[in-house]
Amino acid sequence: xxxxxxxxxxxxxxxxxxxxxxxxxxxxxxxxxxxxxxxxxxxxxxxxxxxxxxxxxxxxxxxxxxxxxxxxxxxxxxxxxxxxxxxxxxxxxxxxxxxxxxxxxxxxxxxxxxxxxxxxxxxxxxxxxxxxxxxxxxxxxxxxxxxxxxxxxxxxxxxxxxxxxxxxxxxxxxxxxxxxxxxxxxxxxxxx
Amino acid sequence: xxxxxxxxxxxxxxxxxxxxxxxxxxxxxxxxxxxxxxxxxxxxxxxxxxxxxxxxxxxxxxxxxxxxxxxxxxxxxxxxxxxxxxxxxxxxxxxxxxxxxxxxxxxxxxxxxxxxxxxxxxxxxxxxxxxxxxxxxxxxxxxxxxxxxxxxxxxxxxxxxxxxxxxxxxxxxxxxxxxxxxxxxxxxxxxxxxxxxxxxxxxxxxxxxxxxxxxxxxxxxxxxxxxxxxxxxxxxxxxxxxxxxxxxxxxxxxxxxxxxxxxxxxxxxxxxxxxxxxxxxxxxxxxxxxxxxxxxxxxxxxxxxxxxxxxxxxxxxxxxxxxxxxxxxxxxxxxxxxxxxxxxxxxxxxxxxxxxxxxxxxxxxxxxxxxxxxxxxxxxxxxxxxxxxxxxxxxxxxxxxxxxxxxxxxxxxxxxxxxxxxxxxxxxxxxxxxxxxxxxxxxxxxxxxxxxxxxxxxxxxxxxxxxxxxxxxxxxxxxxxxxxxxxxxxxxxxxxxxxxxxxxxxxxxxxxxxxxxxxxxxxxxxxxxxxxxxxxxxxxxxx
Ligand SMILES: Cc1ncc(C[n+]2csc(CCOP(=O)(O)OP(=O)(O)O)c2C)c(N)n1
Numbered sequence: 001x002x003x004x005x006x007x008x009x010x011x012x013x014x015x016x017x018x019x020x021x022x023x024x025x026x027x028x029x030x031x032x033x034x035x036x037x038x039x040x041x042x043x044x045x046x047x048x049x050x051x052x053x054x055x056x057x058x059x060x061x062x063x064x065x066x067x068x069x070x071x072x073x074x075x076x077x078x079x080x081x082x083x084x085x086x087x088x089x090x091x092x093x094x095x096x097x098x099x100x101x102x103x104x105x106x107x108x109x110x111x112x113x114x115x116x117x118x119x120x121x122x123x124x125x126x127x128x129x130x131x132x133x134x135x136x137x138x139x140x141x142x143x144x145x146x147x148x149x150x151x152x153x154x155x156x157x158x159x160x161x162x163x164x165x166x167x168x169x170x171x172x173x174x175x176x177x178x179x180x181x182x183x184x185x186x187x188x189x190x191x192x
Numbered sequence: 193x194x195x196x197x198x199x200x201x202x203x204x205x206x207x208x209x210x211x212x213x214x215x216x217x218x219x220x221x222x223x224x225x226x227x228x229x230x231x232x233x234x235x236x237x238x239x240x241x242x243x244x245x246x247x248x249x250x251x252x253x254x255x256x257x258x259x260x261x262x263x264x265x266x267x268x269x270x271x272x273x274x275x276x277x278x279x280x281x282x283x284x285x286x287x288x289x290x291x292x293x294x295x296x297x298x299x300x301x302x303x304x305x306x307x308x309x310x311x312x313x314x315x316x317x318x319x320x321x322x323x324x325x326x327x328x329x330x331x332x333x334x335x336x337x338x339x340x341x342x343x344x345x346x347x348x349x350x351x352x353x354x355x356x357x358x359x360x361x362x363x364x365x366x367x368x369x370x371x372x373x374x375x376x377x378x379x380x381x382x383x384x385x386x387x388x389x390x391x392x393x394x395x396x397x398x399x400x401x402x403x404x405x406x407x408x409x410x411x412x413x414x415x416x417x418x419x420x421x422x423x424x425x426x427x428x429x430x431x432x433x434x435x436x437x438x439x440x441x442x443x444x445x446x447x448x449x450x451x452x453x454x455x456x457x458x459x460x461x462x463x464x465x466x467x468x469x470x471x472x473x474x475x476x477x478x479x480x481x482x483x484x485x486x487x488x489x490x491x492x493x494x495x496x497x498x499x500x501x502x503x504x505x506x507x508x509x510x511x512x513x514x515x516x517x518x519x520x521x522x523x524x525x526x527x528x529x530x531x532x533x534x535x536x537x538x539x540x541x542x543x544x545x546x547x548x549x550x551x552x553x554x555x556x557x558x559x560x561x562x563x564x565x566x567x568x569x570x571x572x573x574x575x576x577x578x579x580x581x582x583x584x585x586x587x588x589x590x591x592x593x594x595x596x597x598x599x600x601x602x603x604x605x606x607x608x609x610x611x612x613x614x615x616x617x618x619x620x621x622x623x624x625x626x627x628x629x630x631x632x633x634x635x636x637x638x639x640x641x642x643x644x645x646x647x648x649x650x651x652x653x654x655x656x657x658x659x660x661x662x663x664x665x666x667x668x669x670x671x672x673x674x675x676x677x678x679x680x681x682x683x684x685x686x687x688x689x690x691x692x693x694x695x696x697x698x699x700x701x702x703x704x705x706x707x708x709x710x711x712x713x714x715x716x717x718x719x720x721x722x723x724x725x726x727x728x729x730x731x732x733x734x735x
Contacts, residue, residue, distance in 0.1 A: 010545060023364065027197055036363040037199070040222030040307030041655070044580065046547035051363075060441035062363040065515035066531070082542050084532045102548060107541045115541060 001031075001153045002055040004064045006083045009075035010100045011043035014141040017166070018073065019050050021145060024162035025154050026054040036062045045102050047079060054153070073148045075141050076100045077112050077124070092121045094148040094189070096140065098128040123147055125188050134184060136177035146185020156186065196367055200360035203331040203367050204270075204298055205230035207338030212373035214265035214293075215243030217253035219627065220656040221272030222307040223361035224300035228270055229659075240375065248662040249598070249627040250275035254282040254297070261295040261351075262387055264379035266342040268296040273314050274597065275299070278628065280317070286351050287321035288389060288397045292381045294342030295351040302358050303481050303512035309578070309597070311510065313482035318353040318459060322401055324408050325353045325459040326417065329437040331365040333457060337417070339370055348408060350401065357481050359435055359512065409460050417457030420465045425450040429473030431466070431486060433457065436479035439518040461489065475500060477521060481513050548583055554714035555581040557686035558619075558648050559591045561694035561712075565702060566617070573613050577601035577629070579621035580654040580716075592619060599628030605643045606636050615702045618645045622663040623653035630670055636707055637675040644701045644708045648686075650716035651729060658719045665732035671709045680704060686712035 005022070009015040019035055026033050036051040051064045066085045072093045074080035080095040087093065095116060099109050116122050125147055131140035142163070149156055160179050167175045198206060205227045208216065218228040231237045231244040243260075247253035250271040260267035269279070276283060276299050283297060299317070302308040318325035326341060328334040337354055345352045385393040412418055423429075432440055433456040441449070454469045456462070469476060470493060478487040478501035487501035500506040506521045507513070519525040533539060549556050559581075566574070576582060576592035577600060584591040594604055601618035609616040620629045625647050636643060647667055653659040663670070671681050682697050684690060694712070701708035713734070719725055729735055 011547065023197055027195075027366065032366070033197065034363055034365050036359055038306065039226070039362050039657070041547050042306070043657075044547040044550065044583065044655075045545070047545040059365075060438045060445070061515045062359055062365075062435060062438060063514050065442060065519065078542060079545075081538060084538070103543055103545055105543050107543060112541060115538065 002057070003053075003071065003151070003153050004069045005052040005071045005073055005148075005152070006064065006069045006086050007050040007052055007073050008079040008083055009048060010079065010102065011046050011048045013075045013100065015048060015050055015075060018141050018145045019052055020166060021142070021159060021162045022052060022054070022152065022154070024165055025158035028158050028161065029154060031056060032059050034059045034062045047082060049083060071148055071151050073144060075127070075144055077109070077116060078107065080116060081112065090121060092123065092148075092151050093119060094123045094144060094151070096127045096144055097124045098126060123189050123192055125185070127185065130184050130188070131181055134177065134180050136174075136181060139178050139181035142178045142181040143185040146182040147189040149182070149186050150189050196369065197364055198331055198335075198367055199226055199362055199364050200328070200331045200334045200356055201226035201300070201362070202230045203335040204338045204354065204356070205234070206367070206369065207335035208268045208296065208342075209234065209237055209240070209242065210370055210372050211339040211342045212266050212375050213242060213268055213342065214375045215257070215260050215267045216270060217243070217247050217256045217260075217267065218270040219247050219250045219253055219275060220653050220659045221275050221300070222656055223302060223358040224270045224272045224275070224298065225656050225659070226361065227298060246660050246662070250279040251282055254279035254286070257295055257297070258282060258286050258289070261291045261293045262381060263293065265293040265376045266295075267293065268298060268338070270298045271300070272308065273299055273301045273312050274308060274310065276314055276317050278598065283317065283351075284321050285389060287323045287401060288394055289387045290349045290397065290401070291345050291351055292379070292386070293376050294345035296338065296341045296345060296354055297351050298338070298354040298356065300356050300358065300361050301482055304358075306358050309595070311482070313485060314353065314355050315459065315482065315485050318355070319485070321353075322405060323350045323353060324348060324411065325355055327355045327434050327457055327459070328360060329432075329434050329455070329457060331360070331363070332367045333417070334360065335367045335369070337457070344411075348404065348411065350404065357434060357512065405460070409463055412458045412460055412462040413464055415458040415462070418462045418465060419455045420468065421453040421455075423450045423452040426452060426472050427474045429453070429469045429476045430479065431456065431469060431476055431490070432479040433486065434481050436481055436513050436518065439513055439515045440479060442515045443519045443522055443524055456486070461486065466490070466493065474498060477501065477506065479507070479513065479518060479521070484509075546586060548586070549580055550717055552717050553580065554650055554686040554712060554716075555584065555648050557688060557691070557694070558646060558712035559584045559589045561686070561691055561698055562617070562619070562646065563589065563591055564695045565698035569615070569702070573608070573615065574617045574619060575601045575604040575608065576618070577620040577624045578655070579624050581619055581621055581648050584619070598624050599632055602629050602636060602643075602645055603632035605645070606632065606639070606641045609641050609643050614642045614705075616643045617702070618643060620645065620647055621654070622647060622649040622651065622667060623659075623661040625667065626661070626663040626670070630674065633671065633674050633676070640706050642705045642707075644698070644710065646710045646712060649711050649713040651725065651734065652716045652719050654716045654718060658716060658722065660725075664728060665734060667711055676707050676709050680706065680708040681711070682708070683711045683713055686714050
């Protein structure tokens, strides 16, 4: 078993907490992991990505080769497109539909969404609204993780358990909110 | 023992702690920062009283590490690659003094310049200083090398350079710990002249270093980090080091690997093993991140034109390696493969998203005021430095004309004013000012150079993630102490509502024909929830 994931977003949008959640769940399942992160300069509002590899066998490269990723998980729609080269032809894109506009020449959002929709294995969700409806606007990244969870070879309960551990110090309410967010994302993906 | 999921940088910290380290000395710099931060936040390190406070710059860090080694204890010094330029004087001479307690110098290179001004290869510094280098290819090796590195340094009597790169520093994997070792007791060097580099003593020390070199090669020859694997397909031999090994193995995921392989993790290079590879194989492909250092050496070893790598174009001359580049060099992938991103429509859609200053950042207000005040002068007179404020080079600000190395703003402004660009302006951050801006200020004051220096004080090293700034609460005192007239040290709070006042103050100082220091002062918004920092800011009455 092997899943290669490109996590994409803008610095500060919380892709590292998605990575931490998958990482903890993978470790609990005794899987091998390599996760290349981006720190430093680009964290200041620049485009950021993380390569996440999990496998039942030892993993060689920290970076995913182009054309080999199973999933692009993106918290921002234009950023999902930036790494298309890395995706397998039958790989999945799971992306937020809410743009993060911090540049003046951001393309028409409709054009970006249409481009995404033109691929068959794409799930686009308005994670921000879903999270808001659940009363926890800050867990929109976890909603997207939930929507990607059917494609990640990990028991759903391990992701829940990982969220529990990560938010342990923040109290039961925040833990529950994040688990709800995870479930809502999964439900969305399964409807599709 | 338990497995830990760690970044490569953190694995080094953990290895050093477990290997009996008594102190880490560092100045922050991507991608090395997490080494020291790991020690700072690690309970066991506190219990063991391991020093981990930030140093003012890389040179002071290197010297403090050497001092701890003198005292017989184990120390590690960490920095990014360009930091070694700052520490180079101390570093080069530490090879001559040699060590007493084990001394590791961990330097993180940044090929492809993810967060740096250049992609210099620190292995050349190791070679220049004539000391051994360790280069891990995985998080586990990073741990192991830091752990055993202290003993190696004590055995060989010299500092050891550990070279890592961004991708290893910032990639996570599971590592297994070894047994926790005790720290050394204090013990002075047995030779009282070892650390006294007067020419007479230094010549003796240097001869000693030269005589040790064959021992370093011998150590490499038997090192577990240098592995020769035989293979039946001798048409191509492969020499790898660092992460390149992983990319190589990735390329052979779905095919058997039959090539003779030399994986190097310790330098100087193991001569016999290298010769064996060259003798056995028709061609040799060299896979190394950074400059073609090994490849150059091999080209000297052999007259045959059979070395492939960065110098013959098999691999791009610059930039970091990745699995695709390696697969292409092996002939498994075509070089100019059509990429999805060649789709014109798609290309048009994906806009560059460069880093930018945060909404609400004080540097922004300072630049808006500076730009307006400077509008009466011709352009091209603002010298800046390294930090978040460097992003003022980008639109909409286009506010600065240089960024070279830490501290260069003040001294370049001085040189330009000497040449006749008056007034010249320097823009520097608080942490960069104490790193190496203040020494330049002495030159400026001594010659009364007509420059205006903006020290944009946000109480932290913002760019690297909000580390403590050595300048906190001291900037006016430092400037006054160096000799700046207090009447020309002006402080304001950079906020929209103060714009007109800021412009007025900057204008006044620009027209003053002498040294002025202007301090726009407001806390970095990324640190607003840092309890410790907030306490100190209040104590120092900085708000
Ligand atoms: C010699 C050297 N050491 C370290 C760095 C890494 N570095 C870049 S910016 C920076 C922090 C600068 O802090 P400050 O001057 O206070 O400016 P701020 O980022 O807070 O605006 C550091 C440590 C570097 N580029 N060069």
